[in-house]
Amino acid sequence: MTEARSASQRKSDVIAALEQNADLWLATAGTSDRPQMIPVSAWWDGSSIVIATTGGSLSARNLEANRSGRLALGSPADAILVDVTLSDSVPVEQADAEMSAGFAGAVGWNPAEVGPGWVFFRLKPLRIQAYRGYDEVEGRDVMRGSRWLT
Numbered sequence: 001m002t003e004a005r006s007a008s009q010r011k012s013d014v015i016a017a018l019e020q021n022a023d024l025w026l027a028t029a030g031t032s033d034r035p036q037m038i039p040v041s042a043w044w045d046g047s048s049i050v051i052a053t054t055g056g057s058l059s060a061r062n063l064e065a066n067r068s069g070r071l072a073l074g075s076p077a078d079a080i081l082v083d084v085t086l087s088d089s090v091p092v093e094q095a096d097a098e099m100s101a102g103f104a105g106a107v108g109w110n111p112a113e114v115g116p117g118w119v120f121f122r123l124k125p126l127r128i129q130a131y132r133g134y135d136e137v138e139g140r141d142v143m144r145g146s147r148w149l150t
Contacts, residue, residue, distance in 0.1 A: 004135050010130040011148055017073060018080075021073050022043070023040070023073075024051075026038055026040045026059060028063055029062060030058070031065065036059050036062060041103075042106075048087060048125070049071065049084065050120055051123065052103060055119040064089065079131055080128065086121060086122070087124045089122070090119065092111045099122075100112065130142050
């Protein structure tokens with residue numbers, strides 16, 4: 001067993017992971033569909049997580065309909081789970097330069113160069129959990145109600 005990290009250390013580790021990891025898992029669900037999980041490229045802009053996917057995808061439709069999802073990164077031994085709400089979405093070709101450049105710089109590719117129909121989704125974190133094994137299950141919340149706990 002390892003010693004549990006402090007809440008401030010977990011927060012610091014979460015921010016570092018969001019800044020360094022451009023690939024996350026996105027889980028969504030529709031009102032009548034089964035849950036859906038896809039890999040997504042993501043950019044942490046300091047307060048929100050911006051992802052891109054095709055506008056006609058089931059995940060995009062679920063985000064637009066329910067305005068909620070869950071992101072996951074890390075491994076089972078060092079997991080970060082982020083409950084999110086959709087702040088806004090914009091077709092890639094209509095996005096401002098800051099969003100386009102920020103996303104491309106963080107993930108290393110530009111959806112506008114892949115083909116038509118891509119959409120940026122800005123996701124606001126509501127709750128963030130971070131834990132490394134069972135020793136950190138208690139106290140795993142580092143954000144609740146979109147507010148950092150430290």
